Amino acid sequence: MVKENQKVFNTLLVAADIGCAFVSMVLSWHMWSPLSVNTGGYFTLWGYMSFTGILLSGYPVAFYFAGLYASKRYKRFENELAAIACATGVILISLLIYIYLSGLPGYFYSFAWGLASCFILLDGAVRYALRVLLRSLRKKGYNLKYLLLIGSGGLALQFARKVAENPGYGYRFGGCLTDSDNAPGQLLGIDVLGPVSCVGQYVSNSGIDEVIIALELEEYGKIPQIISQCEKNGVKANIIPAYFRHIPSNPRMDEFDGMPVLVLRRIPLTNHFNAALKRIFDIAVALICIILFSPVLLASWAVIRCTTGESAVYKQERAGYALRPFTMYKLRTMLPGDGNAPGWTQKRDRRRTRFGAFIRKFSIDELPQFFNVLAGSMSIVGPRPEIARFAEQFKEHIPRYMVRHQVKPGITGWAQIHNLRGDTSIEERINSDIYYIENWSLALDIQIVVRTVLHAFYNPNE
Numbered sequence: 001m002v003k004e005n006q007k008v009f010n011t012l013l014v015a016a017d018i019g020c021a022f023v024s025m026v027l028s029w030h031m032w033s034p035l036s037v038n039t040g041g042y043f044t045l046w047g048y049m050s051f052t053g054i055l056l057s058g059y060p061v062a063f064y065f066a067g068l069y070a071s072k073r074y075k076r077f078e079n080e081l082a083a084i085a086c087a088t089g090v091i092l093i094s095l096l097i098y099i100y101l102s103g104l105p106g107y108f109y110s111f112a113w114g115l116a117s118c119f120i121l122l123d124g125a126v127r128y129a130l131r132v133l134l135r136s137l138r139k140k141g142y143n144l145k146y147l148l149l150i151g152s153g154g155l156a157l158q159f160a161r162k163v164a165e166n167p168g169y170g171y172r173f174g175g176c177l178t179d180s181d182n183a184p185g186q187l188l189g190i191d192v193l194g195p196v197s198c199v200g201q202y203v204s205n206s207g208i209d210e211v212i213i214a215l216e217l218e219e220y221g222k223i224p225q226i227i228s229q230c231e232k233n234g235v236k237a238n239i240i241p242a243y244f245r246h247i248p249s250n251p252r253m254d255e256f257d258g259m260p261v262l263v264l265r266r267i268p269l270t271n272h273f274n275a276a277l278k279r280i281f282d283i284a285v286a287l288i289c290i291i292l293f294s295p296v297l298l299a300s301w302a303v304i305r306c307t308t309g310e311s312a313v314y315k316q317e318r319a320g321y322a323l324r325p326f327t328m329y330k331l332r333t334m335l336p337g338d339g340n341a342p343g344w345t346q347k348r349d350r351r352r353t354r355f356g357a358f359i360r361k362f363s364i365d366e367l368p369q370f371f372n373v374l375a376g377s378m379s380i381v382g383p384r385p386e387i388a389r390f391a392e393q394f395k396e397h398i399p400r401y402m403v404r405h406q407v408k409p410g411i412t413g414w415a416q417i418h419n420l421r422g423d424t425s426i427e428e429r430i431n432s433d434i435y436y437i438e439n440w441s442l443a444l445d446i447q448i449v450v451r452t453v454l455h456a457f458y459n460p461n462e
Helices: 002-032 045-065 079-102 107-139 154-165 196-205 217-232 272-308 353-363 369-375 388-397 401-405 425-438 442-454
Strands: 145-150 171-177 190-194 210-213 234-237 250-256 257-264 313-318 325-331 380-381 410-412
Touching: 002 045, 002 107, 045 079, 079 442, 145 154, 154 171, 171 196, 190 196, 196 217, 210 217, 217 234, 217 272, 257 380, 272 325, 272 353, 272 369, 272 380, 272 442, 325 369, 369 410, 380 442, 388 401, 401 425, 401 442, 410 442
Parallel strands: 145 171, 145 210, 171 190, 210 234, 380 410
Antiparallel strands: 250 257, 313 325
């Protein structure tokens, strides 16, 4: 039933996407083309049909490859919006190439950009409204998936709590199977139906959509029997590994002479194509930001120079890729001679000047780092670079610390948009950095940049 519902929902999504594309096309044409004056014969039936054909065929294909028709019960809307932007970018490039090859006049370029902008806003709003509607319906008991939980240890309890805390995801438990002698009649409100050996009976007769195997490590010998019964009855089985804390959020399977190998640390940026794509993105964004913020940068430089009598640009050695030291540039925010004081700056730090406190609050002091990006020592998005002497200490005492140094440091990052910057937990920052490194995509970089801009670089910890 759930699979049939997903097919119907995907059909509606495709129709909604095509509808949004058509509406965006009409709106953009009326906004950007000189219809009221004279189109010079370019707005012909053939031209209209060509544009429409590219859109109507292109969007569903691009969205399919961007994963926008997969189930999104527990996925963030920000990720979906970034995927919409990337897929729309592909369509936009196709339209721009078509316009160029067809020799169409200049206003068609404005039309294409306007179309892409309108579509992202319109389709994003439609999909967000659908999310809200679906989660509301699921809370009321519609469009549910019923799970059979296998296990009653700490792992099973942790999963059950997460399901209970997120009713909008649309998951409910049809029961629990466990071989534990100490299991109560109910596990966090889930009925304990019997031993694990009864799995075949319950997946065949009780309307279970998926089986969640959350066994402890010593019970792994039971897994082959469970999977065999699930496959026999056509029910999807999911395993939550007992060692999940050591597995990345997006693991990769490899193969060695016919044997599957789980790659524990997948880093997309080790791929040369991904690294080149990110470098192009870095250079483009850095150049745009240097041009846009040059008045702010020059004005801040003048104020610092006049108020401190010292060089306005402060240089500090930071640990970069593979712990290699590099010189990072910032605007001076402290009194001369205090910049090398031990420890991080703190909220209302007495070492800072009044103007320095202001520009730190809005991250204006970070603007010179766009030149670091052009030089190749930093990226636009990535883990924040640590002071070199601290990095050597953390390497020895904090688990997984060196994972963050397998990519270039960045001006902003996943940790920063979640307010993990300055004098905050180093462990939480590392967890956020590792999430970014393992899940990197150009769409994620765009999402982080957009969220950084929306927050206007405001730093609540300053």
